[in-house]
Amino acid sequence: MSDAFDQWVEWRHKAPGDRRSIPAELYAAVMSLPETDRSDRQRVNEVVRSHDEARREGRTVWLYLDYDEAGAPRTMEDPGWVKVFASADVAERWFKENDREGVAWEYEVEDGQPRGSVWLCSRDPASRAIGDPDWAKLFASIKAAEKWLEDNDPMGKIWEYPVQE
Numbered sequence: 049m050s051d052a053f054d055q056w057v058e059w060r061h062k063a064p065g066d067r068r069s070i071p072a073e074l075y076a077a078v079m080s081l082p083e084t085d086r087s088d089r090q091r092v093n094e095v096v097r098s099h100d101e102a103r104r105e106g107r108t109v110w111l112y113l114d115y116d117e118a119g120a121p122r123t124m125e126d127p128g129w130v131k132v133f134a135s136a137d138v139a140e141r142w143f144k145e146n147d148r149e150g151v152a153w154e155y156e157v158e159d160g161q162p163r164g165s166v167w168l169c170s171r172d173p174a175s176r177a178i179g180d181p182d183w184a185k186l187f188a189s190i191k192a193a194e195k196w197l198e199d200n201d202p203m204g205k206i207w208e209y210p211v212q213e
Contacts, residue, residue, distance in 0.1 A: 052078075052096035053089040060086075072136070073099065076154045080181035099156065106161040109186065109211060110139045110152035113178050124173040124207050132166055132209045142212065153178050158185060159192035162211045167193035169204055 050058075056078050059070040077099035078092055085091040102108050110133040115122065122129040131152075133139035139152040157166055170184040177183045187193040193206045 051089070051093055053092040056086070056092055073103065073154065079179070099154075102156045103154075107157050107188075108154050109134060109157055109162055109166060110136055110154050111178060111184070111186075112139065112142075112147075112150055112152040113176060114147075115176070124168070124170065124205070127209075130168065130207075130209050132162075132211045134162070134211050134213045138212055155181075155184065155186050158187045158196070160188040162186075162188050165208050165210050168207045168209060169193055169197055169201065171201060171204065173205065 052074055055070050055074060059068060062068050074096055077096045078086055080099070081091060081095055085095075099108070112131040112133070113122075114128055114131055124130070131139075131142065133142065133152060136152070136154070139150075143150040143152075167187045167190050168184050169187070171182075175183060185193075185196060187196065190206065190208070197204045197206065
């Protein structure tokens with residue numbers, strides 16, 4: 049029986065034209081690791097287990113960036129720029145109606161399950177690198193976000209976004 053690491057390695061080293069795929073959840077979990085850890089069986093299996101646990105406990109959300117509003121670039125301050133979905137299914141339903149080619153990225157929510165909103169902190173609010181796991185930290189409460197900023201980025205800002213159920 050193969051583990052998450054075996055699936056990752058087989059997919060990563062597949063031949064050109066090989067249409068083999070891996071679950072989006074496995075990909076997202078492994079990509080959250082630094083490049084050097086992606087070849088470490090223990091670290092890969094550990095992060096996949098951790099992400100699975102967070103998902104089962106409702107501590108993940110899916111993010112999508114709605115890049116342009118009538119051709120004008122958007123920023124963190126624009127309430128509609130970041131769409132937050134409670135699950136991959138909710139994101140898929142939204143995409144079918146609004147952006148058939150859209151892609152959402154799964155993020156873990158710090159300090160518990162989101163209740164209506166998440167608070168987002170980004171070290172580089174102008175960045176559009178949403179697929180990068182370090183692009184943002186998400187929190188279930190404003191208190192936790194403020195504490196994280198105080199400890200890690202005192203000049204940083206926090207933005208609140210509603211979670212679509």
